[in-house]
Amino acid sequence: MNKRIALVTGASSGMGKEFARRVCGEYPVDEVWAIARNLGRLEELQNELPVPVRAISLDLTDRESGDKLRALLKEEKPDIRVLCNASGFGIFDRFDRASEEDNLGMIDLNCRALTQVTYLALPYLSAGSVVVNIASMSSFQPVPYINVYAATKAYVLSFSRALNRELNPRGVRVFAVCPYWTKTAFFDRSNKKSVITHFDCMYTTEFVVNKIFRTLKRSKKDYVVPGTYAKFTHALTKLLPHSMVMSVFMRQHKLGKK
Numbered sequence: 001m002n003k004r005i006a007l008v009t010g011a012s013s014g015m016g017k018e019f020a021r022r023v024c025g026e027y028p029v030d031e032v033w034a035i036a037r038n039l040g041r042l043e044e045l046q047n048e049l050p051v052p053v054r055a056i057s058l059d060l061t062d063r064e065s066g067d068k069l070r071a072l073l074k075e076e077k078p079d080i081r082v083l084c085n086a087s088g089f090g091i092f093d094r095f096d097r098a099s100e101e102d103n104l105g106m107i108d109l110n111c112r113a114l115t116q117v118t119y120l121a122l123p124y125l126s127a128g129s130v131v132v133n134i135a136s137m138s139s140f141q142p143v144p145y146i147n148v149y150a151a152t153k154a155y156v157l158s159f160s161r162a163l164n165r166e167l168n169p170r171g172v173r174v175f176a177v178c179p180y181w182t183k184t185a186f187f188d189r190s191n192k193k194s195v196i197t198h199f200d201c202m203y204t205t206e207f208v209v210n211k212i213f214r215t216l217k218r219s220k221k222d223y224v225v226p227g228t229y230a231k232f233t234h235a236l237t238k239l240l241p242h243s244m245v246m247s248v249f250m251r252q253h254k255l256g257k258k
C-alpha cells in the first residue's frame, strides 16, 4: 500500500505549522511532508508529531523546486490524503514604493507556486483527499497598499472554488480559507514600514486551524471565513460598494497621506 501523507507548504511557521501539527489527529496519515525554506524549523516539527516528518527545504519561488517536488512524488508515489498550501507572503506598501522583486515575488509564491504544487499533487489525490488553500479576507475586494497581495489572494479563492467543482466528481474536495488578521511572523515581513496601523481584531493560528478542521468535517462549503468578526467584515464587503470599503480602509490607516 502506498504511504498516506499530508503535504503542507509553509509548514515552518504560522498557520502552515499549526496545520501540520494538527493534521495527523484529523486524518489518517502515515507521514507529514513539510515544505518551506527553513530546514531547521521544519525538522523541529518531528518532536511534536506522532508520525514521521519529511522536512523538505524548497524555495517555492525557485523554478527548480517544482522539478524537485515532481521527482520526489514520482519516486515515492504517495497517497496524498491532505494537501495544504500555506506558503505565502505579503508586502504592505504603495505599489510604486514596493520593490519590483517583492511585487513579482508575491505573484510567484502565492499564485504560481500554489498552482504548481496543486498540479503536481493531482495524480496522487484520490477519493476522500482534501486540498486546503490559504487565501485571505483580502480575497474579496481590492485593497489599496495591500494591492498585489490582495489580488494574489483573490486568485487563490477563485482558483480553489472552481477547482473544487472540477475535482468533486473524483471525490476530491478543494477548500479555501480566508483568514482575517492572524498573529504570525507574516507581519515581520509584510508590515516592516508600519503602513497598516489599525488591527481591529487579531486571531490566533490555533483558532483558524480549528475552524478549518471543523468546517471540513461539518459542512460541504468550499471556503471558510474563520471568526465572527471576520464574518461580519466579509458580509460588509458583500453589501457595500467596494469603492466605499476602500475609502473606509484608507481612512482607518491614514493611507492617503502616506
Ligand SMILES: NC(=O)c1ccc[n+]([C@@H]2O[C@H](COP(=O)([O-])OP(=O)(O)OC[C@H]3O[C@@H](n4cnc5c(N)ncnc54)[C@H](OP(=O)(O)O)[C@@H]3O)[C@@H](O)[C@H]2O)c1
Pocket: 009, 010, 011, 012, 013, 014, 015, 016, 035, 036, 037, 038, 039, 041, 058, 059, 060, 061, 085, 086, 087, 088, 089, 090, 109, 134, 135, 136, 137, 178, 179, 180, 181, 182, 183, 184, 185, 186, 187
Ligand atoms: N497572518 C495573517 O494575518 C494572514 C491573513 C490571511 C492570510 N494569510 C496567509 O496565510 C498563509 C500563511 O501565512 P502565515 O500568516 O502563517 O505567515 P508565516 O508565519 O510568515 O508563514 C509563511 C510560511 O511561508 C513560507 N514561505 C515563505 N516564503 C517561501 C518561499 N519562497 N518558499 C517556500 N516557502 C516559503 C515560510 O517559510 P520559510 O520562511 O521557512 O520559507 C512560512 O512557513 C500565507 O499564505 C498568508 O498569505 C495570513
